[in-house]
Amino acid sequence: xxxxxxxxxxxxxxxxxxxxxxxxxxxxxxxxxxxxxxxxxxxxxxxxxxxxxxxxxxxxxxxxxxxxxxxxxxxxxxxxxxxxxxxxxxxxxxxxxxxxxxxxxxxxxxxxxxxxxxxxxxxxxxxxxxxxxxxxxxxxxxxxxxxxxxxxxxxxxxxxxxxxxxxxxxxxxxxxxxxxxxxxxxxxxxxxxxxxxxxxxxxxxxxxxxxxxxxxxxxxxxxxxxxxxxxxxxxxxxxxxxxxxxxxxxxxxxxxxxxxxxxxxxxxxxxxxxxxxxxxxxxxxxxxxxxxxxxxxx
Numbered sequence: 001x002x003x004x005x006x007x008x009x010x011x012x013x014x015x016x017x018x019x020x021x022x023x024x025x026x027x028x029x030x031x032x033x034x035x036x037x038x039x040x041x042x043x044x045x046x047x048x049x050x051x052x053x054x055x056x057x058x059x060x061x062x063x064x065x066x067x068x069x070x071x072x073x074x075x076x077x078x079x080x081x082x083x084x085x086x087x088x089x090x091x092x093x094x095x096x097x098x099x100x101x102x103x104x105x106x107x108x109x110x111x112x113x114x115x116x117x118x119x120x121x122x123x124x125x126x127x128x129x130x131x132x133x134x135x136x137x138x139x140x141x142x143x144x145x146x147x148x149x150x151x152x153x154x155x156x157x158x159x160x161x162x163x164x165x166x167x168x169x170x171x172x173x174x175x176x177x178x179x180x181x182x183x184x185x186x187x188x189x190x191x192x193x194x195x196x197x198x199x200x201x202x203x204x205x206x207x208x209x210x211x212x213x214x215x216x217x218x219x220x221x222x223x224x225x226x227x228x229x230x231x232x233x234x235x236x237x238x239x240x241x242x243x244x245x246x247x248x249x250x251x252x253x254x255x256x257x258x259x260x261x262x263x264x265x266x267x268x269x270x271x272x273x274x275x276x277x278x279x280x281x282x283x284x285x286x287x288x289x290x291x292x293x294x295x296x297x298x
Contacts, residue, residue, distance in 0.1 A: 002282055002283060002284050002285065003282070003283045004237075004240070004280055004281070004282050004283075005280065005281045005282075006240075006275060006278050006279075006280055007027070007040060007042075007258075007278070007279045007280060007281055008038075008047075008278050008279040009278065010241075010261075010263055010274065010275045010276055010277035010278040011263065011278075012029075012031040012034070012038075012260065012261065012262070012263055012277045012278070012279070013031055013032070013033045013034060013262070013265070013277065014031060014032040014033055014245065014262050015030070015031055015245055015246075015260030015261055015262065015277065015279060016029065016030050016031075016032055016057060016058065016105070016205065016246050016260055017029055017030045017058045017059050017105075017106070017107075017205075017246060018246060018248040018250075018258040018259070018260050018279070019059060019060065019061060019107075019248060019291050020249065020251070020254075020258065020290075020291060022250075022290065025041060025042055025043055026039050026040060026041045026042065027039070027042060027250060027258055027279070028061075029258075029260050029279060030056050030057065030058070030059060032055050032056065032057050033055060035051055035053070035054065035055050035056060036050065036052070036056075037050045037052060037056060037059065037067070037069075037078075037080065037086070042251070048084070049084065050080050050081070050084050050085065050086045051085070051086060052069070052071065052078065052086050052088070053071070053086065054071040054072040054073060054102075055071060055072050055102055056070070056071050056078075057069075057070050057102060057103045057104050057105070057106070057116075058070045058103060058104065058105055058106030058107065058116050059078075059106075060106070060108045060291070060292075060293070060294045061291075061293055061294065062294040062295075062296050063293050063294075063296070064296070065080075066079055067079075067080060068091070068108075068114050068134070068294045070102075070103025070104070070106045070116035071088075071102070072101075072102040073090075073093060073102075074090050074091070074092055074094070074103075075091045075092045075103070075114065075116065075132075075134050075140070076088050076089060076090055076091055077089045077091055091140075092134050092139060092140035093140075094118065094130065094132055094140060094143075096118065098120060098126065098128055100120060100121045100122065101118055101119065101121065101128070102118065102119065102121060103116045103117065103118055103119075104116070104117050104118065104119045104150065104151050104152065105117055105151055105152045105153065105154050105246070106154060107154055107155075107291065107292075108291070108292040108294055108295075109156050109160060109163070109180070109182075109185060109292065110156050110159075110182060110292055111160065111182055111292070112292050112293055112294055112295025113134070113135045113185045113295065114133070114134045114135075114294055115131065115132070115133050115154055116131075116132060116134070116154075117129055117130065117131040117132070117145070117152075117154070117165075118130050118131075118132070118148075118151065119148065119149070119150050119151055126149075127147045127148060127149045128147075128148075129146075129147075129148030129149060129150065129151045129167075130142065130143035130144075130146050130148065130151075131143055131145035131148070131151060131165065132144070135185065135295075136294070136295060136296045141185075144186075145165060145190070148167050148172075149167055149169035149171055149172055150167055150168045150169040150172075151165070151166075152165075152166045152167065152168040152203060152205060152206075153166025153168070153175055153203050153204070153205065153206040153216060154206070155206045155207060155208045155214060156208065157180075157208060157212050157229070158208065158210060158212055158289060160180065160182045161179065161180055161181075161182060162177055162178065162179065162229075163177070163178040163180040163187045164176070164177050164178075164206060164208070164214055165178070166196075166203040166204075166206065166216065167203075168202040168203050168204045168219060169202070170202060173195070173196040173197050173202050173203060174194075174195060174196065174197075174203070175192070175193045175194040175195075175196060175203045175206075175214070175216065175227075176190050176191065176192055176193055177190075177191060177193035177231075178190050193214070193227070193231050194214075194216075194227055194233075196216075196218070199218065199225060199233060200220075200221035200223060201217075201218025201219055201220050201222075201223055201225070202218065202219040202220055202221075203216045203217075203218070203219075204216065204218070204219040204244065204245050204246060205217050205246025205247060205260075206246070207247045207248050207249055207257065207288060208288075208289065209226075209286045209287060209288050209289070210254075210286070210287045210289060211228075211229075211286065212228075212229040213226050213228055213229065213234070213235075214226070214227045214229075215227075215247055217244035217245055217246055217259065218244070219243050219244060219245065220242055220243060221242070222238060222240075222241055222242040222243070222273075223236055223237065223238055223239065223244070224236070224237040224239065224244065224247065224282065224284070225237075226284075235284070237282060237284060239261075239280065239282075240273065240275050240280075241261045241273045241275055241276040241277075241278070241280075242273050242276065243261055243262035244259050244260070244261050245259075245261055245262050246259070247259045247260075247282075248288075248291060249288020249289060249290075249291075250288070250291075251281075253287060254287050254288040254289065254290065255283060255286070255287050255288070256281050256282070256283055257282040257283070257284055257288065258279065258280070258281055258282075259279065259280045259281075259282055260279055261275075261277055261278060261279070261280070262276065262277065263276045263277025264276060
C-alpha cells in the first residue's frame with residue numbers, strides 16, 4: 001500500500017505546479033487565485049511564500065534561481081525577494097483572442113525550453129486555449145495546439161522524444177501524445193494517448209517516471225492514474241481528496257510524488273474531504289525524473 005503524507009494545511013484554493021529543487025531540498029508550488037508562490041523545506045518544515053503581481057499558474061526555475069512563470073498577461077521572469085516580494089519582468093505576451101484569459105499548466109522540456117498553455121478564466125466559455133513555447137534565445141513560438149478548453153497535462157518522455165498534453169475540461173477529457181523533436185523543440189503527429197472518458201476523473205496535471213509511464217491527476221475522482229507508454233492503465237492510487245491538480249516527482253532519490261490539490265469554495269463541496277487544498281507526498285514505489293531547469297545559456 002502506498003504511503004500518503006499531508007505536507008501542508010488544506011488552504012490552497014487552486015494548488016498547482018509543484019517543482020522540486022534538489023539544491024535546496026525544498027518543494028515549490030503555486031496557489032493560482034491567491035497569486036502566491038509557496039516553498040516548503042522538507043527536512044525542517046520551514047515555509048515561505050511570495051505574492052506575485054498577477055495570478056501565477058505555472059513555474060520553472062533557471063539555474064540562477066530566477067523563476068520563469070505563466071501569469072495572466074504573459075510569460076514573466078520573476079525574482080523572489082527575501083521580504084516576500086516579487087520582482088517581475090515581462091518576457092513574452094501572446095495575443096489573446098478574448099479578454100479574461102490567463103496561462104495555465106506549464107513546465108520545461110528536457111532541453112530547458114518553457115512550454116505553457118492558455119485558457120479562458122470562465123472555463124466552459126470557449127475553446128480558445130493555445131499552447132506556446134518560450135525560449136530565451138528565440139522568444140515566443142506557436143501556437144502549437146489550439147481550440148483547447150482547459151489546457152493541462154504537459155510532460156515529456158524520459159528520452160524527450162514524446163510530448164504529452166491534455167484537455168481537462170469535462171467536455172473533452174483527452175490526453176494526447178506527440179512525436180517530439182528535441183533539437184528543434186517541435187511536436188508533430190498528434191494522436192489520442194488516453195481517452196479519459198473511459199476512466200474516472202478529468203486529466204489534470206501530470207508527470208512521467210523513469211519507466212516512461214505517465215501519471216495523471218484524475219480531478220474529480222480523487223485518484224492518481226499511471227498509464228504505460230502504450231496508454232494502458234496499470235496503477236490507481238486513491239487520495240483523501242477529490243480534486244488533485246498536478247503532480248511532480250522529487251525527494252532525494254525522486255521516489256516521492258508531490259501532489260497539489262484544490263479546495264472548493266462552497267462548504268457543501270468539502271463534505272467528506274476536509275483535507276482538500278493540502279499538498280501531499282505520495283510514495284508510489286517507482287522513481288521519477290528531475291524537473292529540467294529553464295535554459296538561459298547556449
